[in-house]
Amino acid sequence: MTVGVALNAADAPNQVDATVRLAQEAAAAGLRSAWFGQTFGADSPQLAAIVGREVPGLQVGTSAIPVFGRHPLPVAGQALTAQAATHGRYHLGLALGTKLLTETGFGLPFERPIARLREFLTVLRQLTQTGTADFHGELLTATTPVPARVSGAEDGVPILVAAMGPQALRVSGELADGILPYLAGPRALADHIVPALTAAAEAAGRPAPRVVALVPGVVTDDVDAVRRKATEYLAFYERIPSYARVIELSGGRRASDLAVIGDEKTVAAQVRRYRDAGATEVVFSGTEMAGDEDRRRTWALLGELAS
CATH class of the missing domain: 3.20.20.30 (Luciferase-like domain)
Structure with a gap:
């Protein structure tokens, strides 16, 4: 992956x-x-x-x-x-x-x-x-x-x-090479997004599209402080109906509930959950939520997972 x-x-x-x-x-x-x-x-x-x-x-x-x-x-x-x-x-x-x-x-x-x-x-x-x-x-x-x-x-x-709703997923499955869901957790991917996308592609006689899951995430020891930053940083998306819907489908109440924050073991386990839910690629965002040390630590882990 x-x-x-x-x-x-x-x-x-x-x-x-x-x-x-x-x-x-x-x-x-x-x-x-x-x-x-x-x-x-x-x-x-x-x-x-x-x-x-x-x-x-x-x-x-x-x-x-x-x-x-x-x-x-x-x-x-x-x-x-x-x-x-x-x-x-x-x-x-x-x-x-x-x-x-x-x-x-x-x-x-x-x-x-x-x-x-x-x-x-x-x-x-x-x-x-x-x-x-x-x-x-x-x-x-x-x-x-x-x-x-x-x-x-x-x-x-x-x-x-960047499709997550049923109609956008149908069009993407028919005409695009993949999707870029953001703030869509493993539950939303596995139960709603990937099945709808795959079905649309199959109906159009096309191969299964890529699913590039964009995930806000940081490897850190200061989980509470980064979670507070994430809550502030991601609050904008809660005002947008499409994001509010997918956050709810993912089991979250706030957008920051979908942020992957923790030590290396915790973050690696969450990345694997995205893969198991149907993500073909995982892209971490949110460098703004972390200092340089945590960013480098995050990228080091992701580099290991990529290899």
Whole structure:
């Protein structure tokens, strides 16, 4: 099973330089992949491309770019460029986004998100696989009067979706290569998410998709202090219906209940639970919740599990 980390150096004096240093440290610890979030700050495909060039051998990906406020043509160009830059080690993650950020940030109505996701994925698959598109949907139009190919990315780009609800899982099983669930514990994965995703893929005649479980977690001796930080850090997600639902399905009351916090034995056991629940890959996030010593200790354990 691949084990990776989500990197966030937004508070550093230079985010790009700091992200590269963190990625080098993660690779040295034996981790296999590095993932980069997307809000309104740094451009995650660019970060992934830079890190992939600077740290050879490390898989890199975005987790995840919202489909609202974007169009498949420039997103495909970003993804294909990152794929060429990393010689095939880039993974594109998409998300529905949230009503709060979509409407306050972009001034766009958060309407028909599943239909938009379906059309976005349909166009992206055409663009990343063939470099062309001729799509006229209800919500999106994408044509290529000139080619949209990027030399060096002819093999395409794996596309994953931050899907956890039934409708998003159905679309992802039909059209994506995998999913990127966050704050979905082993119970939610095993009982709800993985079966729905697998069934949708089987019905579409496709192989079982990847399940890249993103997990907030820290190896530490100061469990109570880190748990308090996690409660504050993750509280935002409790306001978002899709996350609130999956937290409940996971048996949690607060988002921080899904954070994996403890010593090496405790954390390793939890990682194994995710694997047993159907996760093909586990990616730890939450470096912001830990000091440098605990972060290095966490990455050392994850590197051992990756090997």
